[in-house]
Amino acid sequence: MTYLLGIHILFSGLGLLTGALALGARKGSLAHRLSGKVFVVAMVVMGGTSAWLAGVDGVWLDMMSGLLVCYLVVSCWLTMRRRNQRYAVGMMLMGVGVVAGYLLVAWVTMQSGERRPGVPPGVGLFFATIVGLAVISDCRLLMGRALTVRQRLARHLWRMCFALFMATVSFFISRAHLFPEIVQESGVLVALGVSPIFFMVFWLLWLRREVVQAKILKTARESVAR
Numbered sequence: 001m002t003y004l005l006g007i008h009i010l011f012s013g014l015g016l017l018t019g020a021l022a023l024g025a026r027k028g029s030l031a032h033r034l035s036g037k038v039f040v041v042a043m044v045v046m047g048g049t050s051a052w053l054a055g056v057d058g059v060w061l062d063m064m065s066g067l068l069v070c071y072l073v074v075s076c077w078l079t080m081r082r083r084n085q086r087y088a089v090g091m092m093l094m095g096v097g098v099v100a101g102y103l104l105v106a107w108v109t110m111q112s113g114e115r116r117p118g119v120p121p122g123v124g125l126f127f128a129t130i131v132g133l134a135v136i137s138d139c140r141l142l143m144g145r146a147l148t149v150r151q152r153l154a155r156h157l158w159r160m161c162f163a164l165f166m167a168t169v170s171f172f173i174s175r176a177h178l179f180p181e182i183v184q185e186s187g188v189l190v191a192l193g194v195s196p197i198f199f200m201v202f203w204l205l206w207l208r209r210e211v212v213q214a215k216i217l218k219t220a221r222e223s224v225a226r
Contacts, residue, residue, distance in 0.1 A: 008049035012167065015042035019164040023199050036077075036160075043073040043163055060108075061124060064101040065170075068131060069163050071095050075138070076159035079152055088142055095135040102128035134159065150207055157207075161200035169193045 021035035051066030075091045106124035137155065141147070147155065173193040176184050183189060 004049055004053060008046060008053065011042045011045040011049070012171065015039055015046050015164075015167055016171065018042060019160070019167070019196070022160070023164075023196070023203075039160075039164075040073050040077045043167070044070050046167065047073070047163075060101070060105045061119070064098060064105060064124075065127065065166060067094070067098050067101070068127060069166055071098055071131070072134070072159045072163040075134070076156050076163065079156040079159070085142075088138065092135060092138040092142060095131055095138060099128050099131045099135060102131065130162065153207055154204055157203050158200055161196045161203075165194070165196040165200075168196055 018035045018039040022032055022039050025032035025035060047066040047069030049066075050069070051063045054060070054062035054066060071091065071094050075095070078087055078091065102124045106122070106128065109124065171193075172189040176189050179189060
């Protein structure tokens with residue numbers, strides 16, 4: 001499993017780097033599109049290897065989190081592509097499976113009364129709720145609901161940022177012990193860990209500004225057409 005762990009670490013770093021580039025680049029630009037594509041691939045590999053390694057070790061919560069990352073980034077990417085019914089159904093079913101997995105993990109944890117050190121209580125239910133809301137959105141799309149360009153962008157944005165948030169929390173906060181003590185005590189790691197959420201809020205508010213809507217509508221239409 002050493003080689004698999006190496007792949008996981010390599011693509012985790014690549015995902016963090018390209019995720020930051022995609023967030024900072026001008027939306028719709030070539031840099032944004034290229035970094036976004038690499039981000040999707042890197043995060044799928046990271047999430048898939050994480051799920052596999054956690055499953056082998058019997059760490060079921062981490063296994064579901066790896067699958068959740070895969071679900072979020074692939075559905076995020078598909079949001080900006082031409083609609084494909086088969087892919088949409090497949091992603092919705094994957095989301096349902098992730099919700100069921102989180103609920104099962106939460107139920108087993110409550111029944112056993114055991115809790116992993118450093119893991120807040122109810123974290124499984126929290127993630128199940130997040131994925132459940134995403135699946136409801138998927139269902140509404142399958143039922144024929146049409147999205148405006150702004151809604152499509154918002155859907156793309158929050159899924160990408162939440163997946164990146166899971167990666168930054170895992171690296172900068174859960175593994176803070178890998179950094180020098182002075183860095184741990186500075187608060188920088190916490191700030192980096194939660195930064196994708198702040199970027200998500202910023203860009204969602206930015207989308208609401210009428211001044212910029214004409215620009216983003218044009219670039220979004222071009223991205224969907226590709």
